[in-house]
Amino acid sequence: MGAVKPPSERMQRKRGKRIQEILTAAAELFGERGYDAVSLEHVAERLDVTKGSLYYYFSSKDELGTAAIETLGDEWTARLEELLDRTEGTPEVRLRALIHEHVTIAVNDYPAALRLFLMPREWPSAQRERIKELRRRHDALFRALIEEGLASGEFTVTSVDTVLQCMHAAMSQAPTWCGELPSAARGKAVDEVADTLMALVHIGR
Amino acid sequence: MGAVKPPSERMQRKRGKRIQEILTAAAELFGERGYDAVSLEHVAERLDVTKGSLYYYFSSKDELGTAAIETLGDEWTARLEELLDRTEGTPEVRLRALIHEHVTIAVNDYPAALRLFLMPREWPSAQRERIKELRRRHDALFRALIEEGLASGEFTVTSVDTVLQCMHAAMSQAPTWCGELPSAARGKAVDEVADTLMALVHIGR
Amino acid sequence: MGAVKPPSERMQRKRGKRIQEILTAAAELFGERGYDAVSLEHVAERLDVTKGSLYYYFSSKDELGTAAIETLGDEWTARLEELLDRTEGTPEVRLRALIHEHVTIAVNDYPAALRLFLMPREWPSAQRERIKELRRRHDALFRALIEEGLASGEFTVTSVDTVLQCMHAAMSQAPTWCGELPSAARGKAVDEVADTLMALVHIGR
Amino acid sequence: MGAVKPPSERMQRKRGKRIQEILTAAAELFGERGYDAVSLEHVAERLDVTKGSLYYYFSSKDELGTAAIETLGDEWTARLEELLDRTEGTPEVRLRALIHEHVTIAVNDYPAALRLFLMPREWPSAQRERIKELRRRHDALFRALIEEGLASGEFTVTSVDTVLQCMHAAMSQAPTWCGELPSAARGKAVDEVADTLMALVHIGR
DNA sequence: GATGAATGAGATTTCATTCAT
DNA sequence: AATGAATGAAATCTCATTCAT
Structure with a gap:
């Protein structure tokens, strides 16, 4: 009835905020279970909606899922x-910091990750491509850091792709074991993971 | 009089065989998807029942699920x-073979194993313990091979547990990327994974 | 901001009404069969949903069942x-009216009440207590009427509890025989039941 | 293949015995739940079959059910x-003994009764007639005893049919409350039921 | 006579989705 | 923007019944 008034910018912002709330809740839940x-009942419940x-x-649920991952x-x-912005040093130093940060985020904030990132197969095909892009x-x-290290001769690898995959797998998997440790032990565990994974770029010697 | 005859041994075997058939079919499906x-419809269909x-x-489905995983x-x-039985050589050689075989199995036969093995969280608690035991x-x-290599001085690690976790994560994850390669390229990819992961036991140098 | 608006009172009433509709339909069906x-298909069908x-x-069905009985x-x-509100007279008169009404309701409206009321055993324990309370x-x-009559000397019994149990049993059972009579004869049958049961409070003389 | 030999008498007896075992188990179970x-799984389980x-x-289950009741x-x-054979005395004495025995049997052996006897509606129509005949x-x-008492003037009733129905209902219902009493109190409860029900044949005085 | 196995119909339950308000 | 209500398809589970051995 009458002209549909275009959403004001303020409304747009509000909408955006609500969407973010939903996505956060959804990402958490998908990640947990x-x-x-x-x-959707679960998601709604957590949002009191x-x-x-x-x-x-x-x-659709699919769309919500994909958006949540994104x-x-x-x-x-x-x-x-x-993190990279505020970290200086050799590729070695920076890569280690990156790994450490990645694992920390995974353990603290997104025990989620594994199920969301590493299993495109679980997702309807429409979503898969977008998830890969994200990845x-x-x-x-x-990749950039590793190639920098390779160029400077600091790193050696068999195949950059393979290293990336292995690294990613191990980092994302970390919450399932680090997450179960008492929080006192967690810091050390994360350090060890970082040290261990650095070996992947020092192959063959 | 009134003696309840226990199922004959032959029947027992037959039953056991049927159960194995079911479990195999179920394991395949669970492993794939x-x-x-x-x-259960899917499982039944594959068995033509x-x-x-x-x-x-x-x-219950849960019970079938747990048994199938087992x-x-x-x-x-x-x-x-x-594989270990028929492979001779240094821990280095044998560990590499073991990794290679593990990845091969994952890629060829159980592309979804990741979901079953690495996520005890999503299983009802009754099942969780059994899955961990399996793991x-x-x-x-x-672990045995790694410790052997450490004893002989061939290997160096930060922490055996951490290495195991990272290795396992990467190996189980492999199907999600190797599986998508044209089969010609797969062999090489698996080799590279094995080579790359061997770095995990040659830390710090 | 984020205030969860509680369901309006009007909505609450509407919901309550719908629930009553369902419970009535369910009570009828459970009472009949x-x-x-x-x-649940039956219940749904009767409600056209x-x-x-x-x-x-x-x-769950259990929950619906218990609520329906309630x-x-x-x-x-x-x-x-x-009925008691509009009936005056001695305990004798009022008790007889009460029995008569009870049997009438049973015969006309809840022919299967017997199964619901008299058999707490078949209900899950959660429900049993609520059913007993109802009883x-x-x-x-x-009981109140009988005790009044006892106090005034009009009634004599061996044990109030026993009389109550016998009375209740017979009244609830009534539909299984009165219900089969041609409706012309039913009125008389109900009268006879009432007269007969009144004997239970005039024991021993 | 060859003549079907008619079952020997011994076999017949054996069969009859087995059938009785089944019927007993079935009657118990139907009575309990x-x-x-x-x-049928339940029935079979109890028989270790x-x-x-x-x-x-x-x-069919129906047939088993009907036979069990029979x-x-x-x-x-x-x-x-x-009991009647070994009990002498006036109709009063004998009727009371009969009631007492009936309730005793109900309480001790067939908490069953109510569900089996009193609810023809619950049964498929084919069975209903046979159950009624049994009844x-x-x-x-x-009935015989009551009529004897009426003839001799000892008893007074409104209607023999009604008295029978009420009596039967109360007697069969008895297990649901007497059964819950500590066994010490049961004897007294049964006595009270008998005394109370005797009032039904002494109407109006 | 009895068993293990299978079936198929139907019951309960879950859930993504739609829609009027 | 959001809600309460309803739907329909599909999933898990139960059980009387059949049958080859």
Whole structure:
């Protein structure tokens, strides 16, 4: 009835904020229990909202899922970039810091990660591509550092791709064992993971 | 008079065989698509029976699931043990062979093992313990070799536990990337994974 | 900001009303055929909705069942109380009227009440207690009248409890025989039951 | 293959005995939990036999059910007849003894009764008629005594049928409350029931 | 006579999705 | 923007019944 008034900018912002809230809650839940095991009811409940409301923002569970991952990935990548910005030194030093930070984030904030990142198969095919893209952006940070180290002769690897995959797998998996340790022991565990994974770029000697 | 005749041994064997058939089918499916994504209908279909029949052997999906994992784990471990039996050489040689075989099995036969093995969290607590036990048996093979290599001075590590976790994570994750390669390239990819992971026991130099 | 708005009172009422509709339908069915013989499909059909909808209001068949019985019991008790409100006279007169009304309700409206009320054993323990409580409230009406009559010397009994049990049993059982009579004969049959049962409070003389 | 040899008499007896065992177990179970709630699995389990075996003796659950009731009813009636055979005295004395015995049997042996006897509605219509017939035979014992007492002027009733119904209802219901008493108190409770029910044949005075 | 195995129909339950308000 | 209500498809589970051995 009458002209549909275009959403004011303020409204847009508000909407954006609500969406972020939803995505955060969703990412947490998917991360805790896996995509299949989380119902929209669960998501809604955590937000103190009804199932139906979610459809105002997302047109399907799949879409919500993908968006949740994307958010999570963006945030994660942003934090890693920030770290690199404030860390100086050789590729060795910086790569180790990056690994350490990645694991820390995984353990503290996204026990999620494994289920979300590492299992594109679990996702409907429409979503898979976007998840891979996300992964590429994320990997780029590590890849750049490794190549820098290779160029300078500090690092040796069999194959950059393989190293990246192994590194990523181990880092994302970390929460499932570090997460169970008493928090006192966690710091040390994370350090050990970082030290251990650095070996991957010092192959064959 | 009234003596209840216990099932004959032959019957017992037959039953056991049927159960193994079911478990194999289930393990394959769970391994391919993950627990949640597989319905009893799927399992039944692969066996050419009706859903209901499965309940003659297992009293719930959970029970079937746990048993299937156990089977899968047993089989896997058995294949690794076999490999070790027929492989001679230094710990270095044998560990590399073990990794190679593990990844090969993962890629060829159990692409979704990741979801089953690495995520005890998503299982009802009754099952969790049994899965962890399975994991321990599996890890034992790697652990023994690593310790042997450490004793002989061939290997250096930061922490055996950490190495095991990282190795396991990377190996189980392998199917998600190697699996997508054209089969021609797969062999090389698996080799590279093995070479790369061997670095984990040659830390710090 | 983020204030969760509680469901409006009007909505609450509406929901309550819907629940009552469901409970009434369920109580009727359970009362007619017994708990086991009624499927949620039946209940849904009578309400012209789908099975699934019922789960929006009740989280299981058991829960619906218990609530339905409670409703049935409340209604029944209420009708008896109403009757007492409008009936004057000696305990003798009023007790007879009460019995008569009870049997009438049983025969006309809840032919299967027997199965619901008299057999707490078949209910899960959670429900049993609530059913017993219901029964107590119901019995209280009869008990009060009987004790009044005893006090005034009009009645004689061996044991109030025993009389109550026998009375209740016979009244609830009535539908299984009165219900089969042609409706013309029913009135007389109910009268006879009432007269007969009054003998229970005139023991020994 | 060859002539089917007619079952020897010995076999017949053996068969009969087996059938009785089954019927007893079935009657107990139906009595404890109700017809619907008992599965053939339950019955078979109690007999240490497999479900399938029951079909050798009975062609359906319904048939087993009806036969079970019939057995139970026959046995019950026989025990009551026995009692009457050895009890002398006025109708008053004998009727009271009969009631007492009936309740005793109900409480001790067939908490069953209520669900089996009093609820023809719960049974498929084919069975209903046979159950009613059974009930008639059973009632006949009481009816004869009551009529004797009426003839001699000892008893007064409104309607023999009604008295029988009420009596039967209360007697069969007895286990649900007497059964819960500590066994010490049970004897007294049964006595009270008998005394109370005797009032039904001394109406109006 | 009895068993193990299988079936198929139906019951309970879950959940993504839609929609009127 | 959000809610309460409802739907329908699919999943898990139960059970009377059949049958080859």
